[in-house]
Amino acid sequence: MKHTLPSQPGPIGVFDSGYGGLTILSKFKEILPHNDFIYLGDNARTPYGTRSFEIVYEFTLQAVTRLFELGCHLVILACNTASAKALRSIQINNLPQIDPDRRVLGVIRPTVECIDSITQSKHVGILATSGTIKSESYIMEVHKLFPEIKVTGQACPMWVPLVEYNEAQAPGADYFVKKYIDELLAKDNQIDTIILGCTHYPLLLPKIKQYVPEGIHIVSQGELVARSLQDYLKRHPEMDARCTRGGTCTYFTTEAEEKFADSASTFLNESIQVSHLDLND
Template identity: 60%
Template structure:
């Protein structure tokens, strides 16, 4: 592997299995517009949500390696499934061997940290892909930080296809969003905070708000991850110096670029011109 090890200032790498992480990237760029960003979407192998732990780890590791090869010193896994199934192994086992000065961060921990400020009842609902819910990663992180909280997870396998097929405002979205909200709340009538544990789900926010009872807090991850990254860079000036500042954003995809560009523009609200890459 041709890994750049110069540690010259380089873009912040952002990875997602598909498109959803672009909603996180959009919020990060709003909060921290001065930095350069390099996004890679592994769209050719998406969705990750139904893949085994081993495959998700293998695919995520390949994408992280790619970003490291481009010189990135800091990589954000803007994907709940990858954060759930691959982050810990990469942080604990791979980084010490690759380069202990580089960092890979996920989206689950910052989200969990935030809920302590929000919930009154300590009953937390999680919407996620089947893979994220099955991994119980949110349950584990919440139990570590808030052992007295109760977590209720519900998988939403149809939500990502609704978004990616541009049906997020259509009647099909009404049916599935209402059905899944009802199923989650049937587990506990005292849930007061619901985490959207997939970065696609904010694009369904209009429907979610329509069917979610008033008084329940809905947590989308983009702003939380952006605030957490800002805080991280403030606390780690040695890493902040390794992040280049040109205000640019470059997009790469393992899928055909033209196909990626059309849908990606919906997530970032601007024209996208991606480059196809082979891992």
């Protein structure tokens, strides 16, 4: 497979199961404005949060492979579920065969690296999809770096649909926002830091802040992941040299282009051009 991939420098690939990764992409564009990006949303098969490990791995590998074929040498899984369920397997099992010089990175480790400097009580909560919570990826990553921190997870199965159906600011969202925050804090009342472990959740931030008690820090991923990517490229000049700089961003979706372009404007506050791409080809 290696010989079929383009060898010349290319854009940085950004993959998500839907729209949430656009919150990460917008920070990438802000912090690395000269870099080129390709965004791929697997909207036809979203959500990933409720799917099995095997299916998420299969779908994510298809997307990563396609981004490599489109010229990317570096792909960011801007999706917590894909980072939790597929990243390690792709890094260990697939990259050596596909091309050992290409890289796939996730969003979980960059998010937890700063946690020790934020929490005072050493009690941290994670709000995420059912898939991310079940994988225990956040717990494992935090304990690898900071074994003394207690991590408590809470699945929020209704939050992604609220965002995807543009109901994030509607009055009906309040019930589900408050419900999951209350359930998390009931499990551990010493939590002083909450990680939003899904890229959709920043769009619920106004309501989340309303129901999270004062004094609890809310950690959103976008800026942390973008700064981590900037640092990664500085530390890996050989990869930096394989990333083109034209300040462009190309968008692909596995769903209908018009639907994606319409919903993407909610996340990006700008209108975009998008092309359809089939991952089953």
